[in-house]
Amino acid sequence: MYAVSAKSLTKSYDGKTNALNDLSLEIPQGSVYGFLGPNGAGKTTSVKLFTGLLKPTQGECTVLDLNPVKDPSEVHRLCGVMTETARMYGQLTGTQNLLFFAQTAGLSREEGNERASELLKKLDLWDARDKKLREYSTGMAQRLSLARALINRPQILFLDEPTSGLDPESAQSVNSMITDLANSTGTTVFLCTHQLRYAQDLCDSYGIIDKGKLIAGGSLENLCSNIGSRAKAAFRLQEGDSLDGFDYDSGWWQTELEQEGQMPKLLKNIVESGHDVYEARLVKPTLEDVYFEYLKHQEETK
Numbered sequence: 468m469y470a471v472s473a474k475s476l477t478k479s480y481d482g483k484t485n486a487l488n489d490l491s492l493e494i495p496q497g498s499v500y501g502f503l504g505p506n507g508a509g510k511t512t513s514v515k516l517f518t519g520l521l522k523p524t525q526g527e528c529t530v531l532d533l534n535p536v537k538d539p540s541e542v543h544r545l546c547g548v549m550t551e552t553a554r555m556y557g558q559l560t561g562t563q564n565l566l567f568f569a570q571t572a573g574l575s576r577e578e579g580n581e582r583a584s585e586l587l588k589k590l591d592l593w594d595a596r597d598k599k600l601r602e603y604s605t606g607m608a609q610r611l612s613l614a615r616a617l618i619n620r621p622q623i624l625f626l627d628e629p630t631s632g633l634d635p636e637s638a639q640s641v642n643s644m645i646t647d648l649a650n651s652t653g654t655t656v657f658l659c660t661h662q663l664r665y666a667q668d669l670c671d672s673y674g675i676i677d678k679g680k681l682i683a684g685g686s687l688e689n690l691c692s693n694i695g696s697r698a699k700a701a702f703r704l705q706e707g708d709s710l711d712g713f714d715y716d717s718g719w720w721q722t723e724l725e726q727e728g729q730m731p732k733l734l735k736n737i738v739e740s741g742h743d744v745y746e747a748r749l750v751k752p753t754l755e756d757v758y759f760e761y762l763k764h765q766e767e768t769k
């Protein structure tokens with residue numbers, strides 16, 4: 468059973484253009500999946516379809532084998548959703564908001580109290596628990612929204628830009644909470660984000676979406692090999708020295724490797740041919756590098 472699956476999932480808001488076009492994917496349980504794409508690519512639309520907030524125009528999706536259109540309440544019971552538009556109540560305190568959502572998620576009063584306290588402490592909101600939400604900063608409200616999404620101990624957590632608007636310290640604490648959740652409870656995380664550096668630290672697989680179409684998917688390794696993005700060997704030599712056939716960039720002589728395993732032999736050859744090597748490093752493509760390569764490739768093949 469997949470945590471999330473979609474088959475030819477399509478959504479048009481206006482009956483003319485597709486905000487989401489023929490999306491097919493399968494996300495195993497326990498994954499931390501990064502759903503990446505520019506503004507307007509269709510990420511939020513996908514989350515709304517997976518969580519039953521929208522109905523597909525064509526195709527279908529399942530969440531833990533349940534169809535969100537046919538079984539929305541069971542899907543809500545199993546999922547936690549944090550979107551920028553998920554509203555809470557400004558006139559209620561942090562604790563009161565969480566208790567309200569605990570009750571709507573079917574938790575008993577005692578369970579709700581226990582869970583709310585646990586989350587307020589974990590997300591560094593304990594001291595602000597009795598303050599009204601309207602007095603919270605953006606970052607505090609964002610963290611309360613994450614607490615709300617976690618109140619029912621969801622099996623799948625949908626997060627739409629959970630760290631946008633957060634300072635680096637708060638973003639770090641939200642990110643480490645996501646990692647802890649995935650590692651300790653096996654919660655599947657579906658993370659929509661523009662923050663590719665964080666995504667690379669958090670996620671084990673990715674989907675890249677552009678203008679409603681999924682243009683690539685898989686682990687970072689898969690994404691690199693499918694677009695032919697390779698690691699580079701880089702060497703820093705004595706001033707005035709050079710390496711034939713290598714590119715020079717900001718003090719480093721670089722060449723692309725077919726495989727990372729070539730690095731030790733290449734270094735040995737360079738040293739044996741009389742060069743003094745001050746530093747050697749393997750430069751692997753980052754998620755950011757491959758993401759932009761895919762978008763560029765998509766633009767060129769249009």
Ligand SMILES: Nc1ncnc2c1ncn2[C@@H]1O[C@H](COP(=O)(O)OP(=O)(O)OP(=O)(O)O)[C@@H](O)[C@H]1O
Nearest residue numbers: 480481486487504505506507508509510511512513
């Ligand atoms: N309620 C709506 N009515 C009409 N069009 C919509 C609606 N919601 C989204 N769209 C359109 O659907 C497309 C996909 O939007 P969506 O919000 O899913 O993108 P996104 O990838 O989440 O973008 P962002 O990164 O900016 O949040 C966009 O062209 C958007 O204008």
